Amino acid sequence: MVWVVKLEEVLDGKVVSRRKVMTIDRPTVISNIEDVGLRVADGKALLSCIQQVLVASQFEHDAERRVACPVCARRQQLKDYRTRTFDTVYGRVTVRRPRFRCERCGPSSVKLAGQSTPEFDAVRAKLAAHLPYRVVSEVLRELLPVDGGITPTTIRNRTFAVAERIGQAWTASSPAIVPLAAETLTCGLDTAFIRSTTPQKNRHHSVLVGVVEKGRRRRAFAGIQSESRSVTRLIRTHLESMGYTDSTMLTVLTDGDEGLRNLVRKATRATIDPVLDWFHIAMRIQHMRQTAKGLKTRVRTHVEAKRAIQEELERLHWRLWHGRTDSVNQSLSTLAHSIRRFRYHRKRHRRMTEAPRSLWVMLHELQRYVKNNDVVITNYHRRQRDGLRAATSLVESSVNSLVNHRMNKRRQMRWSEHGAHQLLQVRTAVLTGEFERLSLPSERAGVRDRIELAMAA
Ligand SMILES: [Zn+2]
Secondary structure, rough: EEEEEEEEEOOOOEEEEEEEEEEEEOOOOOOOHHHHHOOHHHHHHHHHHHHHHHHHHHHHHEEEEOOOOOOOOEEEEEEEEEEEEEEEEEEEEEEEEEEEEEEEOOEEEEOOOOOEEEHHHHHHHHHHHHOOHHHHHHHHHHHHHOOOOOHHHHHHHHHHHHHHHHHHHHOOOOOOOOOOOOEEEEEEEEEEEEEEEOOOOEEEEEEEEEEEOOOEEEEEEEEEOOOOOHHHHHHHHHHOOOOOOOOOOEEEEEEOOHHHHHHHHHHHHOOOOEEEEEHHHHHHHHHHHHHHHHHOOOHHHHHHHHHHHHHHHHHHHHHHOOHHHHHHHHHHHHHHHHOOOOOOOOOOOOOOHHHHHHHHHHHHHHHHHHHHHHHHOOOOHHHHHHOOOOOHHHHHHHHHHHHHHOOOHHHHOOHHHHHHHHHHHHHHHOOOOOOHHHHHHHHOHHHHHHHHHHOOO
């Protein structure tokens, strides 16, 4: 049995034309689950046919409407035809467009920019945010009736074009999308590394990952930081999108790296409130705790020393959490004493075993870390009590979701500076759920207004 798909064209409530699109031949006796419904090939063919018919019809009507001059409404003369080909989600279409010329007003033409529909660009870019370009190409070929614009190179280029669009959408200033001014903002920054395509120049690219927070709202961003590419604009854009103004009190949470804080200073040209990210201190202490837990106790002195170490680590944690950097040294000397008790448990084994030794090393690294960051260690306990953020575990998770899952070393991928930066813009937009609004012009209007109105209410 066959089913016939027809497309009716309805104008002002009347059917003006009817076209057969496709016949589908499927069995009426179902003896196998395979016999049920459309197959992928049918679906692809159907969508492709509808697209061809629809586009042809749209352009026919368009040509009829354009005969009249848009300025003086007189009938224009046909100049010539131009053939245009572009890619859509449902296949490549080729159309002939007439060009007209008004005797009085001159030529009139409406240019259709681009080689593919923004939606197709968006689909390709969105998939590329998650998958390698080569895989995107295979997925598209598998599911959609696409016959153009799906080589990995084209997908990459279109993704870059979308990234460009997203960048412009961020910076586009329209009175309708100015966010409410923020009194305080928190910005957490960290760095990640991805492999470079030019190992002779630099083995890795440095990826800056940031999260801006205003109350419960947050926004992540990422970009490549290098000699030739500055991310200060990126930082500025995202701070402003969260309501940063010259009078905003900006807290910057980072690891011990002064470079990251300087980037924000450069981006804002203002003073900031720098705070060492508690996350990085907590991680160090956590490592020490685990190592202490693994200490082997062969003799009684070891049992005592291990307990003393574990207790002292808890005290150290408490003191640092309360911002008491001065008492850290005391804690460290107590710990050093206990660790030393692991050294000489037998005359024959004068060397420390592995665990106490690494604890010893970590201890000194922590000491150096705290000393170097003395001025940016704060009372985290008080911060948290006041409802302020003490740690940027969010940045860590952003590094993972934005960078590692798509671009990390395990995938053996190498990245050009430009390519990585552009893909990061797309990936950020996708993961923050703002991709459609930023990449598709038709989606852009109005959405942020509603967000801001909801915030103000
Ligand atoms: Zn005219």
